[in-house]
Amino acid sequence: MALAPSSSAPSVATAAPARSYTGPMLLMTTLFFLFGAVTNFNDVLMPYLKDVCQLTDLQSSAVQSAFFGAYFLMSLPAGWVLKKLGYQRGIVVGLLVMAGGALLFIPAADSRAFALFLTALATLGAGITLLQVAANPYVSILGPARGAAARVSVVGVANNFGGSLSPLVGALVLFGGSVALKARLAALPLSERLAEESQLVKGPYIGLAVFLMVLAAVFFFLVKLPDIEGIPSEAVRGAEWNEDGQLKVTHRTSALQFPHLVLGIAAIFVYVGVEVGLGSFLIRYGEAQGITQLSSFTQSLVRGLNVATNYVGVLFGQQPAPIDTAAGFTKAVGAVLVSSYWFGSLVGRVVGIPLLLKFHNRVLLVAVCAAGTALVGASILSTGETALWLIVLCGLMNSIMWPVIFPLAITGLGPFTKQGSSYLIMAIVGGALIPPLMGWLATHGGGLRVAFVVPALCYLYLLFYALSGYRVR
Numbered sequence: 001m002a003l004a005p006s007s008s009a010p011s012v013a014t015a016a017p018a019r020s021y022t023g024p025m026l027l028m029t030t031l032f033f034l035f036g037a038v039t040n041f042n043d044v045l046m047p048y049l050k051d052v053c054q055l056t057d058l059q060s061s062a063v064q065s066a067f068f069g070a071y072f073l074m075s076l077p078a079g080w081v082l083k084k085l086g087y088q089r090g091i092v093v094g095l096l097v098m099a100g101g102a103l104l105f106i107p108a109a110d111s112r113a114f115a116l117f118l119t120a121l122a123t124l125g126a127g128i129t130l131l132q133v134a135a136n137p138y139v140s141i142l143g144p145a146r147g148a149a150a151r152v153s154v155v156g157v158a159n160n161f162g163g164s165l166s167p168l169v170g171a172l173v174l175f176g177g178s179v180a181l182k183a184r185l186a187a188l189p190l191s192e193r194l195a196e197e198s199q200l201v202k203g204p205y206i207g208l209a210v211f212l213m214v215l216a217a218v219f220f221f222l223v224k225l226p227d228i229e230g231i232p233s234e235a236v237r238g239a240e241w242n243e244d245g246q247l248k249v250t251h252r253t254s255a256l257q258f259p260h261l262v263l264g265i266a267a268i269f270v271y272v273g274v275e276v277g278l279g280s281f282l283i284r285y286g287e288a289q290g291i292t293q294l295s296s297f298t299q300s301l302v303r304g305l306n307v308a309t310n311y312v313g314v315l316f317g318q319q320p321a322p323i324d325t326a327a328g329f330t331k332a333v334g335a336v337l338v339s340s341y342w343f344g345s346l347v348g349r350v351v352g353i354p355l356l357l358k359f360h361n362r363v364l365l366v367a368v369c370a371a372g373t374a375l376v377g378a379s380i381l382s383t384g385e386t387a388l389w390l391i392v393l394c395g396l397m398n399s400i401m402w403p404v405i406f407p408l409a410i411t412g413l414g415p416f417t418k419q420g421s422s423y424l425i426m427a428i429v430g431g432a433l434i435p436p437l438m439g440w441l442a443t444h445g446g447g448l449r450v451a452f453v454v455p456a457l458c459y460l461y462l463l464f465y466a467l468s469g470y471r472v473r
Helices: 022-052 062-085 087-103 105-111 114-141 145-175 179-187 190-222 259-289 296-316 331-358 361-380 384-392 394-398 401-410 414-444 453-469
Strands: none
Touching: 022 062, 022 114, 022 145, 022 190, 022 259, 022 331, 062 087, 062 114, 062 259, 062 414, 087 105, 087 114, 087 190, 105 114, 105 190, 145 190, 145 331, 259 331, 259 384, 259 394, 259 401, 259 414, 259 453, 296 331, 331 361, 331 384, 331 394, 331 401, 361 384, 361 394, 361 401, 361 453, 384 394, 401 414, 401 453, 414 453
8 A cells, every 4th residue: 555645845946857767666566566466365365274274263363463463563663774774775675574474484384383374474564564664655756746646546556456466366376276186185184185285375475485586686786766865856845844835833742642643543543454354354254154156247257357367377387277156155256256355446546546636535535434334334234245245345445545544644744744654654553453353253252244343333433534533633
């Protein structure tokens, strides 16, 4: 997810010649595609590990806790690393840390030790945190100030695109395979079946590690990113200026003394939590519906996407095989719905760009928060595919929340803007805490239908923030 660009100060003239940032932007866009792909692969990995490691819903939710917990623990250390190494070397370190996390999946798969899987995920999360802290502000100022919003939107679309593709690839690799392979695994004793299935995760993460190391080499040896301090700008980007070009005067001593920021931190916390929680439990939610016959629409969607992803599967040594839609809802079918959920966010981001320019941002935020509350509430009261597709539509509602909430939360902070931004980044830890809460309710509180009350309450809080909490006090 990409940060909204900070508000700028009065423009100042510059005689510096224009330069092209196309190359650096392509590299940044690649990074954001990577962020989305790695993050959303966890939505498929979670039910996979639940089976392979024989976990409860609560235990399996630790997948997201380990990954997103890194945002909370590593945000401040990442800032220190970037200060010492600079942005380009910091990006290289982040890519290598991610590669190390991906390689840890090899011993984790061999031992089927859930703790080692969590260590690998936490390491991946730490590397992504370092990359996010570097890449988000870099994109915002990589070129003229007037194009900042467009650049943020471009990398945001790349992030969503990567997040839409990875569950499809994950479904093919982890839940796909040939009919003969499935039949052979089903005939094995439980311990042998789980041992063989645990090996399936190696392929994608070894491929990821190789790609990350190649990308790190490109950043280290082949490219020279422009110095972030030396980029000519149309504006002085000091946070002490307000929108009228006047110096901001405040008697406060901390960003946390601004109530709208504190409420905004909570808004980012629950937004990330609900976005991750819905995607994480969508497959399990589908299994709980007991669907034995899929609608013709869902079957057509699954078959169509399966044809496309079969070509990708060849890269991982998979024999192309259709997803069985005659058996009703399966994990492979659920992975297609997870991909559709994240694709909805991608569509919403693309459609939202002109809408945000035409309509008041806060009005649109009110609309999507109200719609999200209604969709989850209606899903809880529904059954079968209807309940699932209502959750899938929530991806569309989530699409514009980050780019609207973030600037609302830092409005009027003046010299505390950077401090406030750091707190908002740390609030991404909501993705580590909301899914376990849902998992606990699913395990101990009456099943997944009860657990989905949590996202409904999250949307209600976001609606409150859009109606009132955003006001600068």
